[in-house]
Amino acid sequence: MKRARIYHRGRDIWVSVSADGQSLHLPDGSFIPADGASWLPPVTPGASSYALGLNFADHNKELGFAPKLATPLIFMKGGNCFVGHEGDTPRPADGNQMHPECELVAVIGRPARNVTSAEALDYVAGYTVANDYAIREYLENYYRPNARVKNRDATTPIGPWIVDAADVPDPQALAITTRVNGELVQNGTTADMIMSVAELVAYLSCHSTLMPGDMILTGTPQGVHFCAPGDRVVTEVEGIGRLVNHLVAG
Amino acid sequence: MICNGHIYGVILNDSRELARLAPAFQEKPYLAPPVAPVVYMKPASTMSHGTVRLKPGEQAVAAATLALLIARDATGVSPDQAMACIGAAALAIDITYPQADYYRPAVAQRNADTFLVMGDWGSPALADRITTMIDGQAAHNWSLDRLARSPDRLIADISAFLTLRAGDVLLVGLPGDAPQVGAGVTLRAEAAGFAPAVARVEETT
Numbered sequence: 414m415k416r417a418r419i420y421h422r423g424r425d426i427w428v429s430v431s432a433d434g435q436s437l438h439l440p441d442g443s444f445i446p447a448d449g450a451s452w453l454p455p456v457t458p459g460a461s462s463y464a465l466g467l468n469f470a471d472h473n474k475e476l477g478f479a480p481k482l483a484t485p486l487i488f489m490k491g492g493n494c495f496v497g498h499e500g501d502t503p504r505p506a507d508g509n510q511m512h513p514e515c516e517l518v519a520v521i522g523r524p525a526r527n528v529t530s531a532e533a534l535d536y537v538a539g540y541t542v543a544n545d546y547a548i549r550e551y552l553e554n555y556y557r558p559n560a561r562v563k564n565r566d567a568t569t570p571i572g573p574w575i576v577d578a579a580d581v582p583d584p585q586a587l588a589i590t591t592r593v594n595g596e597l598v599q600n601g602t603t604a605d606m607i608m609s610v611a612e613l614v615a616y617l618s619c620h621s622t623l624m625p626g627d628m629i630l631t632g633t634p635q636g637v638h639f640c641a642p643g644d645r646v647v648t649e650v651e652g653i654g655r656l657v658n659h660l661v662a663g
Numbered sequence: 664m665i666c667n668g669h670i671y672g673v674i675l676n677d678s679r680e681l682a683r684l685a686p687a688f689q690e691k692p693y694l695a696p697p698v699a700p701v702v703y704m705k706p707a708s709t710m711s712h713g714t715v716r717l718k719p720g721e722q723a724v725a726a727a728t729l730a731l732l733i734a735r736d737a738t739g740v741s742p743d744q745a746m747a748c749i750g751a752a753a754l755a756i757d758i759t760y761p762q763a764d765y766y767r768p769a770v771a772q773r774n775a776d777t778f779l780v781m782g783d784w785g786s787p788a789l790a791d792r793i794t795t796m797i798d799g800q801a802a803h804n805w806s807l808d809r810l811a812r813s814p815d816r817l818i819a820d821i822s823a824f825l826t827l828r829a830g831d832v833l834l835v836g837l838p839g840d841a842p843q844v845g846a847g848v849t850l851r852a853e854a855a856g857f858a859p860a861v862a863r864v865e866e867t868t
Contacts, residue, residue: 459667459707461704461708463770486767487768487770487771488768488770489706489770489774491669491825492828493826494825553698553699553701554692554693554695555674555693555697555766556702557766560702560824560825564824565824566824566825617770620775621706621775621776621778622708622776623708624706624708
C-alpha cells in the first residue's frame with residue numbers, strides 16, 4: 414500500500430493511493446483522481462529527519478573523499494526544507510553549483526532503541542523518495558554539510574508517497590535515477606550504499622531513540638549535475654516512486 | 664513541550680570561544696572562519712524528563728543557555744522584526760558528549776535521549792546572567808552579552824535561509840567554557856526571572 418499526504422478542501426489529510434496510482438482514497442471513503450492532487454511532503458510534522466552524506470563510494474570518489482569514512486556522516490533536516498511532489502524549489506541567483514541528489518528514504522514505524530542490524534528492518538514502516546539538493550557555493554567547514562546548504566526552505570522534494578515496507582522485499586536492490594529535463598544525470602543502485610538501511614537504523618538507534626515517522630535519507634550515488642531555474646528534475650527510486658520537482662529562480 | 668516543532672541550536676556563537684579558536688579557523692579542516700550561523704538540531708527524543716542519562720563512565724558537557732519558542736514564522740526577517748516572532752522563553756541545558764572539532768555534524772554526540780533539559784516556559788525575555796549549579800555549587804556563569812550574534816541578529820541571519828516556524832525552539836548559543844559533568848550530580852541552570860532547568864545526571868542501565 415502507498416500512503417500520501419495531500420492538501421484537500423482546506424486541510425491536510427493522509428490518503429491511500431490505488432494500486433494503479435490513478436486515484437486517491439480519502440479518509441471519508443470517497444475517491445479523487447491522483448492527477449491534479451495537491452501533494453504535500455509525506456512527513457509527520459515534528460518528526461526527526463536524518464540524512465547521510467558520502468554513503469556511496471562512487472559519489473565519494475567524485476567529490477574527492479575517501480571511499481568509506483571512519484564514522485558515518487549524518488546530519489539532520491527540519492520540516493522547512495521539505496516540499497511535495499510537483500512542487501517548486503528556489504534556486505538562489507548565486508547558487509550556480511546546485512545539484513540534485515536522489516535518495517531512498519526509510520520511514521520508521523515504531524520506537525527503535527539499540528536495535529541490531531539483523532532486526533533493524535522490522536522497525537521500518539515504509540520507504541519514499543527524496544531529492545536532497547545541495548548548493549556547493551554555500552558549503553562551509555563547520556558541521557559540514559552545513560544548514561545553509563542542506564536545511565534551506567523547500568529544497569528537499571520528498572514523496573510522492575510512502576510505500577509500505579512489506580511491499581519492498583529488498584531495499585538494497587533498487588535502481589536510483591535522476592533526470593533533468595529528460596537527461597539521465599544519476600544512474601545508481603541502493604546496492605552500492607556503504608551503510609545499508611538496516612545498518613543505518615541500527616547505528617542511529619544506538620545514539621537516540623528513533624520514533625514513528627522519523628526518516629532517514631540514505632545518501633546519493635555519483636552524478637553531480639548543476640541545475641538552472643526552469644529545470645524539471647525527476648528523481649526516481651525503483652518500486653518506490655517518481656518524484657517531480659521544478660526549479661524556480663529564488 | 665514541543666509537539667510539532669523542531670529544536671535548533673547554534674555552535675560558535677560565544678565571542679570568547681570565537682576569539683580563542685580564531686587561529687584554528689585558519690587551519691585544516693576549517694581553512695576559513697565561519698560565515699553563516701552554524702546550526703544543529705536536536706530530535707524530540709532529547710527532551711529530558713528530570714534525568715540526564717550518560718553512557719557508563721562517560722562525561723558530558725552541560726551548556727546552559729536560553730531557549731526561545733518561535734510563535735510566528737520567521738522568514739527573511741530583520742533584527743528589528745525578529746523578536747516579534749518569539750512567543751516564550753525558557754532556560755535550557757544542552758548536553759553533549761565532548762567533540763574533538765566542529766568539522767562534521769555531531770549527531771552521535773548531541774542527540775542522545777535526555778540530552779536537553781528545559782525549564783518551564785515564561786513570557787519572552789532575555790536572561791541577563793545564567794548560572795549553572797552542580798550539586799548546589801555555582802560551577803559556571805555567563806552573560807548573553809557574550810553572544811557574537813545577539814538573539815535578534817541570530818534569528819535574522821538564520822531566517823535568511825531557514826524559516827524558523829511557529830512551534831520551533833531556538834537555543835541561542837553555548838558557552839565555550841561550559842563544565843563537564845559525570846553521573847551522580849544534580850544540574851541546575853538559574854537566571855533571574857526564569858524558572859530553573861533541573862536534572863539529575865545518571866548512567867544508562
